[in-house]
């Protein structure tokens with residue numbers, strides 16, 4: 001009797017290294033959702049300011065003023081200190097956007 005040597009077929013089960021590599025989530029810098037702290041104690045009365053709009057960002061002062069600056073005998077309201085600083089850099093260029101009363 002002949003022993004049939006079953007040729008073990010080497011089934012190279014090439015498991016395609018299942019590297020389910022997820023598309024790398026390119027995490028952009030977390031868009032810091034500027035959460036404005038509601039600080040009712042530090043708000044200015046829009047009646048006290050002479051501008052209708054924040055000269056730096058164009059936001060109407062009715063939306064809230066967080067900071068003010070004096071400019072040529074006028075009191076200007078800003079939505080925030082950043083806008084105020086922006087205005088201070090170039091007041092003459094921005095004053096038109098303030099829509100003074």
Ligand SMILES: [Zn+2]
Nearest residue numbers: 054057079083
């Ligand atoms: Zn602003």
